[in-house]
Amino acid sequence: MSTQTQATNPLLELKGLEKRFDLDQGFLETVKLRGGRITREKRAVHAVNNVSLSVDRGEALCIVGESGCGKSTVARLVAGLLTPSGGEINYDGERIDNRSRAAMLPLRKKMQMIFQNPYASLNPRMTIQQALEEPVRHHNPRMSRGEVRDKVAEVMQSVGVDPSWSSRYPHEFSGGQRQRIAIARALTVDPEFIIADEPISALDVSIQAQVLNLMLEAKDQRGLTYFFITHDLSVVEHFGTRVAVLYLGTLCELADTRTLFENPKHPYTRALLSAVPKLNDDGPGHIRLQGEIPTPINLPLGCPFQSRCAFANARCREVRPRPLQQADGSTVACHAVEENRLDG
Numbered sequence: 001m002s003t004q005t006q007a008t009n010p011l012l013e014l015k016g017l018e019k020r021f022d023l024d025q026g027f028l029e030t031v032k033l034r035g036g037r038i039t040r041e042k043r044a045v046h047a048v049n050n051v052s053l054s055v056d057r058g059e060a061l062c063i064v065g066e067s068g069c070g071k072s073t074v075a076r077l078v079a080g081l082l083t084p085s086g087g088e089i090n091y092d093g094e095r096i097d098n099r100s101r102a103a104m105l106p107l108r109k110k111m112q113m114i115f116q117n118p119y120a121s122l123n124p125r126m127t128i129q130q131a132l133e134e135p136v137r138h139h140n141p142r143m144s145r146g147e148v149r150d151k152v153a154e155v156m157q158s159v160g161v162d163p164s165w166s167s168r169y170p171h172e173f174s175g176g177q178r179q180r181i182a183i184a185r186a187l188t189v190d191p192e193f194i195i196a197d198e199p200i201s202a203l204d205v206s207i208q209a210q211v212l213n214l215m216l217e218a219k220d221q222r223g224l225t226y227f228f229i230t231h232d233l234s235v236v237e238h239f240g241t242r243v244a245v246l247y248l249g250t251l252c253e254l255a256d257t258r259t260l261f262e263n264p265k266h267p268y269t270r271a272l273l274s275a276v277p278k279l280n281d282d283g284p285g286h287i288r289l290q291g292e293i294p295t296p297i298n299l300p301l302g303c304p305f306q307s308r309c310a311f312a313n314a315r316c317r318e319v320r321p322r323p324l325q326q327a328d329g330s331t332v333a334c335h336a337v338e339e340n341r342l343d344g
């Protein structure tokens with residue numbers, strides 16, 4: 001059995017990805033007495049732990065999980081904004097996590113990021129025209145002024161913002177329009193891969209669906225591939241082709257969207273899905289998770305979910321479960337699933 005869900009035409013591959021954030025501590029806090037000897041110990045947040053997954057060309061892989069599970073850290077690692085502590089990131093068949101800044105430049109054009117807060121990605125002192133022209137000029141230094149202007153107008157039109165408003169400043173637009181402009185900024189350089197970190201969670205609910213549909217249209221029209229971070233499962237159901245569920249920086253389950261929603265396997269995925277309100281709900285009802293969430297500073301031995309899992313036994317407390325491929329193609333890291341202890 002494979003230990004990792006295989007994409008058929010992977011654009012992005014994460015292999016055993018790790019990220020630790022060393023904690024700044026005082027000298028005395030780091031000093032420990034061990035076997036009569038004084039040693040210094042560094043403590044670290046284990047934000048991403050041995051994550052392996054692939055993203056196929058043209059798909060929208062959604063990363064879900066509770067706050068603090070490492071979603072944004074994975075996104076920032078993929079975008080090259082953070083350096084991994086271990087593992088590999090391959091893009092289009094080439095390793096990119098160990099590239100210099102200069103060697104990353106050609107990739108910056110192919111890979112764009114959209115953030116939760118469009119205020120943060122748009123300079124308040126630049127007009128929309130200036131904000132959108134900047135990446136076009138940077139990545140296409142030979143383009144004439146007219147070509148740059150045409151490109152900006154074309155992209156503004158495609159995201160539903162009137163190009164005649166391009167001399168306005170970000171504060172003159174609503175939140176939804178600003179996020180459309182942030183998406184336009186990403187699209188100006190004709191990327192192939194978009195990393196979107198909670199791109200609609202700061203927007204009014206009434207606007208969220210419009211922006212999500214815009215991103216889906218852009219995907220179809222421009223052949224984009226998405227790496228989409230969200231904590232909202234209804235967004236995943238609408239947007240994702242596959243879903244990766246993270247818990248404490250560890251991959252619990254990876255499945256195509258329909259399989260995950262119809263037949264979730266990992267106890268954590270089941271609990272997450274049971275919290276989504278449904279009409280005519282005839283499912284098992286809301287699974288209330290008991291127990292403490294361990295800190296990512298002291299990850300437990302064994303399964304990271306054991307302290308909240310109703311199915312945990314001695315093996316779960318001692319041995320970290322490996323992701324194993326299931327008959328329906330999903331990948332699940334859970335001893336209880338492996339041993340058929342969930343439904344029997």
Ligand SMILES: Nc1ncnc2c1ncn2[C@@H]1O[C@H](COP(=O)(O)OP(=O)(O)OP(=O)(O)O)[C@@H](O)[C@H]1O
Pocket residue numbers: 021045046047065066067068069070071072073074231296
């Ligand atoms: N620069 C940092 N230094 C120390 N710890 C960090 C740093 N960035 C993130 N962390 C920690 O890493 C873990 C994962 O954080 P991350 O922001 O990736 O989670 P998340 O799932 O995106 O959460 P949210 O949905 O709240 O944004 C958390 O415990 C967080 O406190």
